[in-house]
Amino acid sequence: MTFRSKISGFIDTYFEVFSISLTLAVLFSVVFIPAVYVIYSSFFKKILSYGQTEEFFIGLSNYFRLFSDPYFWKFLSQNLIYTMGSLVVSFFLAFACALALNKITSFKGFFRGIIILPWVFPPVVAALLWRWLFNDSYGLINALLRPVTSPVLWLGNVKIAMFSVIITDAWTRIPFMMIFLLAGLQTIPNDLYEAAEMDGANIFTCFRYITLPLLKSTIVLLLLITSIFIFRTYVIIGGLTKGGPAQATETLTTYIFRLTMEYWDIGYGSALSTFVLIFILALGFLYLRIFYKGEGF
């Protein structure tokens, strides 16, 4: 046996084991080790200041502090409002758009190309773009609303800021949801609709009794995965308001960023991070279960 063929035999035997292990090793070291480290750090008082670390074990104290922290509860509920608000707005708009796009015959690719743009845009750009549109003195939105109302402080008013954040976030989510729903719609065979029409069904009964039931699992998966994505997003709020005004748009993600990257309160930040991690992974577990059943393997 030559050296060359020995090598090629070696590659042939271990190729799969090697590549799967390498992928798992990468993901393990970048995800699982840091995740364990976050949980571990949450049991310590650990504050970085001027290059020095002060660190000692305090058990569950960070968690007691977390659950009695009024900011935590406020930001958690704001995080949920942000998530649900953007989810609902983008889902209904995306559904309408997908239904319409599924019906049209000419310029379909052209329109689809335009409508997916917000998804491929850098999220930072989307956030700053809307920050400029919402600008109270020179923004386009106040300019368009000039006949109706005096300038509105879209990002400066405590009562309106969250609404503006939700609109911005929804703008970036619509394309993904739309394409996902469109793909689902295209799997529904056309003769179902034709048969229903023969039986005298109108558009609305077709939608209610054919489209919705057949899309049910697609919709459930889509809502779950998108709510995970929205809940953990930092950059939209980071670019629009940084949590202001008067913490009206602060969420757990901006709070984590503030605690760990600005106050360097790593221990307490880790306790909050652990909470978010567990919350998201619970949703993720649900997603994977449904996904796994749907794929049927």
Add this chain to the structure above:
Amino acid sequence: MFYISKKSIFRIIPYLIVLFFATITIVPIFWVFSTSIKPMSEIRTWPPYWIPKHPQFISYVRIFTTRPFLQYTANSVIVASVSTAICVLLGLFTGYSLSRKKFKGKTAIALLILATRLFPPIALISPWYGLASKFNLINTHLVLIIAYIYMNLPFVVWIMLGFFDRIPREIDDAGKIDGCNKLSLLRYILIPLAGPGIATASIFTFLLSWNEYLLAAVLTVSPSAKTIPVGVMEFISDEFIVWNQLCSASIMASIPAVVFVLLFQQYIVKGLTAGAVKG
């Protein structure tokens, strides 16, 4: 006769809806472009006008001369292309292996890989920062390359797994009879067949790495490693925001996205539906 039948109304409505969505997409983008070519005096006018009276491209020059945008662009190109190359190669091999090798626990491994994509990056920024500084990797290209490989690898594996599953195994057997080993089988037969999957995965990985903000903001500190999104965000910390330069920078940052959509819309749509793994 001005008779419009009910049927033709139903045919027009979808076009109107689609037109509405195209408008709410295009108008904001147009507005940013319009701002980017306005002089500051025209930005501070009320009511604002749509088309600049004295269009000028000086803001595009300024971001490269008064700010380190050339360096940011170079960093983004390096980080996004290297992470894409590594990610697609490793994802390709892993996807192939998961598709072809039969072993116990295969489904569990595939789902585990997918699950890593669901971990919230925001919850992991402090250990990443800590680990990166322990290994002296803060403010390097390497740390961002590693971060983006993690971000995109699960997705690439799943796309490739899906593509290889659709290629019949008989083709592998035919190749083996002709004397192919695994690498030549991949190189001469399977990779050409999985071409569209590789294109989708590459475009996605490149775009997501190019667009990423949070990790880049946490893991870099100086222009030598900062990427474009971080550079764009820097305008906000200024005392007074130079909107025309900010908009020029935003347009520059969005060029890959627009180019890819124009050229490869099919692949992007395919990736969106195949993956469901973008955040």
